[in-house]
Amino acid sequence: MGILRVLVVDDTIVYRKIVGDVLKAIPGVEVVGTANNGKIALSKINTLKPDLVTLDIEMPQMSGIEVLQELQQHASPPRVIMLSTLTREGSEMTIKALELGAFDFVPKPDAGTMADNMLKVKQAIEPIVTALKRKKTTRLGLRPRMAPIKRADQRHPTAPDTKVQRLRKTKSEIVGIGISTGGPNALTRMIPMLPGNFKAPILIVQHMPPMFTASLANSLNNKSQLDIKEAEDGDLIIPGRVLIAPGGKQMKIVAGQDGLSRKIKITDDPPENSCKPSVDYLFRSIAQHYVGRATGVIMTGMGSDGSKGLAQMKKNGSHVIAQDEESCTVFGMPKAPIESGIVDVIAPLDKIANEILKTVIS
Numbered sequence: 300m301g302i303l304r305v306l307v308v309d310d311t312i313v314y315r316k317i318v319g320d321v322l323k324a325i326p327g328v329e330v331v332g333t334a335n336n337g338k339i340a341l342s343k344i345n346t347l348k349p350d351l352v353t354l355d356i357e358m359p360q361m362s363g364i365e366v367l368q369e370l371q372q373h374a375s376p377p378r379v380i381m382l383s384t385l386t387r388e389g390s391e392m393t394i395k396a397l398e399l400g401a402f403d404f405v406p407k408p409d410a411g412t413m414a415d416n417m418l419k420v421k422q423a424i425e426p427i428v429t430a431l432k433r434k435k436t437t438r439l440g441l442r443p444r445m446a447p448i449k450r451a452d453q454r455h456p457t458a459p460d461t462k463v464q465r466l467r468k469t470k471s472e473i474v475g476i477g478i479s480t481g482g483p484n485a486l487t488r489m490i491p492m493l494p495g496n497f498k499a500p501i502l503i504v505q506h507m508p509p510m511f512t513a514s515l516a517n518s519l520n521n522k523s524q525l526d527i528k529e530a531e532d533g534d535l536i537i538p539g540r541v542l543i544a545p546g547g548k549q550m551k552i553v554a555g556q557d558g559l560s561r562k563i564k565i566t567d568d569p570p571e572n573s574c575k576p577s578v579d580y581l582f583r584s585i586a587q588h589y590v591g592r593a594t595g596v597i598m599t600g601m602g603s604d605g606s607k608g609l610a611q612m613k614k615n616g617s618h619v620i621a622q623d624e625e626s627c628t629v630f631g632m633p634k635a636p637i638e639s640g641i642v643d644v645i646a647p648l649d650k651i652a653n654e655i656l657k658t659v660i661s
Contacts (some may be wrong), residue, residue, distance in 0.1 A: 303432050306347060308340040308366075309355040309382060314407065315385040318353050318382070321421045325428055337361025341369055344377060351431060353424075354401075355382045356392045362471040367399045374478025378402045378431055380424065381505055390514040397483035398518065399544045403427045403636060406508060428631050430480065430601050471594040471618060472658040473536065474499050475585045477578030477609070479506040481628025483515055485648055487522060490541070492652035495524030497632060499594075499659040501532075501541040502550070502585070504578045506600065512576075516543045526587075532565040542577035551584035561588055572604040578632070583606025591616030594658045596651065597642075598622040600632035606639075613641040621645050 307330060309315045315333050327628050331347045334340040334369050338361045344352065346406035351387050351561075356363040363381060370376040381404040383393040393404050405423040408416040478485060482505045505515060513529040519541070520527040528534075530550055532540035542563060552566040571577035578597075582605060587621075595612040597605050599622055613619050619642045621633040626648040637641050646654045 306349040310358040337366040390510040476596045476604035477597040481599035491567040512546040534563040536561045578605035579608035586611040586615040593617040601628040606635040
């Protein structure tokens with residue numbers, strides 16, 4: 300496996316040291332240089348040709364956002380991990396960076412000792428770097444790819460039982476989407492493809508901390524014909540509304556007092572799969588409340604959150620759509636559902652909206 304070459308960019312020497320030391324301790328990673336502003340970073344990217352850049356968002360002379368915009372002009376730009384402050388402004392800029400194609404982000408610790416902060420950065424950045432190393436290996440052809448599977452009739456020959464076939468005669472009345480690494484960029488491309496008269500509610504779990512999910516919802520709302528917001532406890536689930544689970548909380552569906560309507564319940568239940576919000580947590584409640592009337596969509600992301608909940612949805616008659624490997628930033632979350640044979644359609648990112656439309660009430 301090749302070495303992952305990294306350039307560390309931050310205007311503070313403290314964070315250059317923290318991030319640099321964390322990266323140097325990861326096997327297969329070489330820190331090839333540092334830079335204290337965006338202009339120097341671009342120059343060093345051109346000369347050092349790193350595979351990965353860790354990029355501070357807020358810097359003098361040239362911000363991280365401006366560096367990303369410049370990198371879009373490069374024929375083969377490096378992957379970028381943003382370092383973001385846990386503020387509303389920081390979250391808004393991070394969402395913009397992710398929409399511009401940044402691979403992922405790491406929140407900057409805002410308190411604690413140097414050792415504490417190094418541990419926090421290490422815990423956040425190690426899985427991202429591991430995923431990048433794996434992706435680089437795949438790109439170099441060192442791991443055999445799965446055969447491309449696009450349609451249900453070409454997938455693994457797992458026939459649904461008669462009960463599921465019966466349940467799935469009706470169109471979906473709700474769509475659940477689970478997504479993680481690469482999500483803001485993917486959602487920014489996919490959600491605007493859905494028409495303003497879309498008849499089903501959409502519930503989304505995007506793995507993110509508090510504040511960042513609100514910024515994501517606001518950004519998507521400005522780009523889409525649909526009504527998109529960060530979910531709040533008690534929100535009614537109504538056609539055409541898109542609700543995004545708030546960071547640091549869990550989101551599920553509960554019955555309204557009339558027994559007919561459905562609404563959102565935001566809880567402080569524990570993380571699942573180390574995730575809060577968790578896709579499994581949401582998908583289980585969709586399976587329970589919308590038997591035979593739901594569509595589950597699993598998209599780009601690290602890990603396996605969503606697999607168990609999606610299996611429960613499938614068992615209860617849901618239609619299941621997965622993003623294909625080629626268009627995923629990280630082919631983690633769709634992988635297990637595809638390999639287990641519960642997926643009806645595997646589609647590239649630019650086809651997912653159309654596949655969703657085929658399943659819902661019109």
